Amino acid sequence: MAASHDHIFRAYDVRGIFNKDLDVSIMQKIGIAFGTYMKQKNGITITLGGDIRASTNILQHAFLSGILTTGVNCELVKESPLGITLFNSFNKNYIASAFITASHLPPDWNGIKFYWGEGIGFSPEENEELYQIYKKNLFEQTDVFNLGSYKIIDPYSDYVSYLKTKFNFQKNYNIAIDCGNGATSLVIPELYEELGFDVSHIFSEPDHNFPNRTSEPTEESLSQLSTFVKDSNVLFGAGFDGDGDRCVFTDENGIVISSDIYGLIISEYLIQTQSEKNILINMECSLSMEDYLKSIGANPSRIKVGHSFLSLEAKNQNAIWGIESSGHAIYPNVFLFDDALILPLMLVNALEYFNLPLSKLIERYPPSIKKRYDLKCDDKYKFQRIKDVIQYLDNKDGYLNTLDGVALTNDNGRILVRASNTSPKVRITIEALNQQNYDIIEREYLNDLTDIIQI
Known part of the structure; x- marks a missing residue:
């Protein structure tokens, strides 16, 4: 790669502006590097998915063509929320997953994230190893008789079946969802309806232009969800980012609550219902979180910001829950990866346990x-x-x-x-x-x- 493009390889992933920093030839070469890396790790099959951005399908096939030249096989999920792609490798015990996305960035951006099969994101060191293969052309490609193969799959039904083994609810609640026209639009409202909810929803048509709000869920961008919730009789509102790995909530009155407060609610619910006490909070989480968690018997641990650190430390520290201020979260009892689609399910379980509306429940937590x-x-x-x-x-x-x-x-x-x-x-x-x-x-x-x- 030319020196001017080195910056697209970042600590957690690859990101750049399409056809400026990141084009088809670059992505194909990344695919060859990734396939080489997988062969070095004795990998045979990976899962490849992507979000709904205009350039995703093009970049996905470029990456696919690269990885197949190394002899590594691929199951192609096409467009999906992040969690459903990662579930496929988790469920089938494949070595790794790759996902084409630029998450919450503007529509002209795209990139790719890498995860090990159980769902832990590549560490900065592992991403650096991959980059060195790319930069130095240390490729291991095969002849025409040993090329990899691929098939298009849809893990959605297996994903839903798995979630039904992990979550149970007392009744059919009404919840409000803002998909932001992102990848979660591909499965909402159907996913939550299959899990027993009545779903009111806005911006639930996939649109790579993100015409109604930015793909990053913030108090400002979720203003229309807040208004929608106020006019609805729902348990809460939930707004997703572009690829479905982050979620931000409103209470039943449409007031946006911070991810710190959401994290405390789930932490207290889990501390009171499970024997393990280790909770992860990243450096951006509130100071008051740490003191409150200690007061309820939890063992909070500060970690670096980043989904890969969250997943890895959840495994290393046997944590029951991990939260980031940005809305990423890990619940290892279900997945070691940051699948935001399960976060509304966890909040329903917590509200059932405390038997309080969300607006009343948040009053117990320290303000800041x-x-x-x-x-x-x-x-x-x-x-x-x-x-x-x-x-x-x-x-x-x-x-x-x-x-x-x-x-x-x-x-x-x-x-x-x-x-x-x-x-x-x-x-x-x-x-x-x-x-x-x-x-x-x-x-x-x-x-x-x-x-x-x-x-």
């Missing part, structure tokens, strides 16, 4: 004020900027944590600065228990940090 600022910063410089920030914060009062970026915690609250692993940004998150303390942190640090990052 938290806001994230996304600053543009070239991929070439953003990690150096983090080093500059560490140097700046090193002589400030408080506790410094450099697990993922740098976090400074003091009596007023916390400020976290970290480089995005998926886009050219540095993110600053400020958190405090009240507005007065939040304002103190913002006044003291935000302008200085912005100047350091955006030199």
Whole structure:
């Protein structure tokens, strides 16, 4: 790959603008590299899926043609939410899965994520190994008599059957779903109806232009879901991202709740109903989460941001639950991967257990004020900027944590600065228990940090 394209290989995946950073020839070569990597790991068959973006089908077949030249076989899922593709390898014990997507990024972007068969995303080190095969042309291709084969499959019915063995509900609840015209539109409302729900839904027609809202579920982008929920008699609302690995909720009144609060609800439900106590929260999760989890008998553990870290640490630490502030979550009792389609099912189980409406249930959890600022910063410089920030914060009062970026915690609250692993940004998150303390942190640090990052 030319040096100008090196940046598309990121910590968790490959991402770039179609026909600018990422085209058919590049994706075919990535397929050859991936097939070579699988052969080195003694892999025979993988699953390949993709979301509903306009370029997905083209890139999917380019990747497929590359991997077949290495002699590795492929089951092709075509368009689907992420979880259904990953389920196929999980269910059939295949070595790995690959999924064409750019998640929540704009329509002109695309990319590919890699997962091991049980659902753990490739680590940054494993993605680097794959990149080195690509960059150095260390390919292991076969002759015409030993090419790989492929077939088109649909794992949907097996997926639904599996979920029915994991979830049971007391009655047919009415829930509201906003698919955002993304990949979850391919299976909603049918999936939840088959599981026994009455489903009210909006933006449930696949459309690669994402005409009704951005593919990232936020309080702002879910405003129409909030209005829809207010006018409906539903248990809650749920809004999905573009490929179905993240979900954000509203209560029954249409008020968007943070993923931190959702994470606490599920944590408390699981702590009270299961014997294991290990809970994972990433560095962006609220400070108050950690204290509350300890107060209810959980063993919370902070981890780096990223779905691959979430899955891997869930396995290594025997965690019963893991949550990220962005809406990614892992429930290892069902899957080791971040399938957001199961998150509404977990919330229904929790609401049944506590026997409270969601608006009342969230009142028990500690409030905090938290806001994230996304600053543009070239991929070439953003990690150096983090080093500059560490140097700046090193002589400030408080506790410094450099697990993922740098976090400074003091009596007023916390400020976290970290480089995005998926886009050219540095993110600053400020958190405090009240507005007065939040304002103190913002006044003291935000302008200085912005100047350091955006030199």
